[in-house]
Amino acid sequence: MILILGGTSEARRLAGALGERAIVSLAGRTSDPVTVGTTRRGGFGGVDGLAAYLAEHQVTAVIDATHPFAAGMSRNAVEACMAAGVPLLRLTRPSWQDHPQAAGWRWVDSHDEAALAAAEQAHPVLLTVGRQHTQDYVPALGGHRVVARVTEAAGLALPDGWVLLSSRGPFTLDGERALFAAHGFGAMVTKDAGGPMTEAKLQVAAERGMQVIVVRRPALPPTREVSTVEAALLWAQEQA
Numbered sequence: 001m002i003l004i005l006g007g008t009s010e011a012r013r014l015a016g017a018l019g020e021r022a023i024v025s026l027a028g029r030t031s032d033p034v035t036v037g038t039t040r041r042g043g044f045g046g047v048d049g050l051a052a053y054l055a056e057h058q059v060t061a062v063i064d065a066t067h068p069f070a071a072g073m074s075r076n077a078v079e080a081c082m083a084a085g086v087p088l089l090r091l092t093r094p095s096w097q098d099h100p101q102a103a104g105w106r107w108v109d110s111h112d113e114a115a116l117a118a119a120e121q122a123h124p125v126l127l128t129v130g131r132q133h134t135q136d137y138v139p140a141l142g143g144h145r146v147v148a149r150v151t152e153a154a155g156l157a158l159p160d161g162w163v164l165l166s167s168r169g170p171f172t173l174d175g176e177r178a179l180f181a182a183h184g185f186g187a188m189v190t191k192d193a194g195g196p197m198t199e200a201k202l203q204v205a206a207e208r209g210m211q212v213i214v215v216r217r218p219a220l221p222p223t224r225e226v227s228t229v230e231a232a233l234l235w236a237q238e239q240a
């Protein structure tokens, strides 16, 4: 059996193609996740827990198709697969570093840095950094006008005056144009998530001449890596 570490559209496409050969693992952060194929939910319990899971379920290969910012899971996968002697492939969608507008963005290494940079920009600021990190922006932007867009808003307590939007991608150009025009954003903060599902905001920000602040991806330990679902499926076919 192939274990797909999921939570992304790429993982769903892999699961659809691999069918009964695969099981998808989700962290369980989203109450109503979009799922394809057989799914398990919840953490494994660190490196040792994942290594034990691989042995117990006779996993023959692991595809880490998690989000580029799910660094803890990706690091654990490298260690656990090495310990268990199970082949690992990381499927990483291409970064936005090569986006036509990338050279004009402000690239930062952390959410704290992004928050300080955003505080200097024209408001309102659109935050698209995920539910787990939205609150990191409160100390620097608490007194500013902010619109925070997250997939699921449950449990987020934000300052008065912040607008919380709960919506799940993919986002279209027309939809983003309407949203950006309605709020008159001065700046936007995003992670370098990569991929087409949330890319429209980058073009619309450029059309409106907005400052874009991009949080760089976390560094990960080296392992065999591909950037497309098709390449991951080819690798999966080679596994026992």
Ligand code: NAP
Pocket (backbone or CB within 6 Å): 005, 006, 007, 008, 025, 026, 027, 029, 041, 042, 043, 044, 045, 046, 047, 049, 050, 065, 066, 067, 069, 070, 071, 072, 073, 074, 076, 130, 132
């Ligand atoms: P993370 O910080 O790297 O992971 C923290 C812990 O959560 C892991 O050590 C693991 O717990 C558990 N975990 C994470 N992904 C898991 C998975 N696919 N299956 C089982 N356990 C998992 O992860 P995260 O950034 O919170 O992301 C969580 C999930 O959301 C991932 O599946 C990711 O693909 C998806 N996602 C993340 C983002 C993002 O921006 N971070 C965006 C979209 C989707 P144990 O140590 O107990 O095993």
